[in-house]
Amino acid sequence: MIIPCPHCGDRDVSEFRYGGDADKPRPSHGSGDLKTWHDYYFLFDNPKGPHAEYWQHVLGCRRWFTLRRDTAKNEILEGGR
Numbered sequence: 127m128i129i130p131c132p133h134c135g136d137r138d139v140s141e142f143r144y145g146g147d148a149d150k151p152r153p154s155h156g157s158g159d160l161k162t163w164h165d166y167y168f169l170f171d172n173p174k175g176p177h178a179e180y181w182q183h184v185l186g187c188r189r190w191f192t193l194r195r196d197t198a199k200n201e202i203l204e205g206g207r
């Protein structure tokens with residue numbers, strides 16, 4: 127799979143690290159109990175189809191960005207931003 131880094135351009139997926147689901151709402155700072163934060167950090171869905179993901183270009187510019195990917199087809203729907 128080729129991932130479009132917003133700084134470096136198209137690169138192989140082996141240069142990147144997956145950083146989690148970007149569609150998952152983060153609790154606001156200073157709010158929520160421990161269970162809310164536990165669930166946010168440690169419980170993950172495994173969505174099938176289009177959703178937003180965080181990626182880091184670890185073997186390049188090290189920039190974090192969000193892209194939209196269809197996990198059923200393994201297609202990038204919207205590039206890094």
Ligand SMILES: [Zn+2]
Nearest residue numbers: 131134183187
């Ligand atoms: Zn990059």
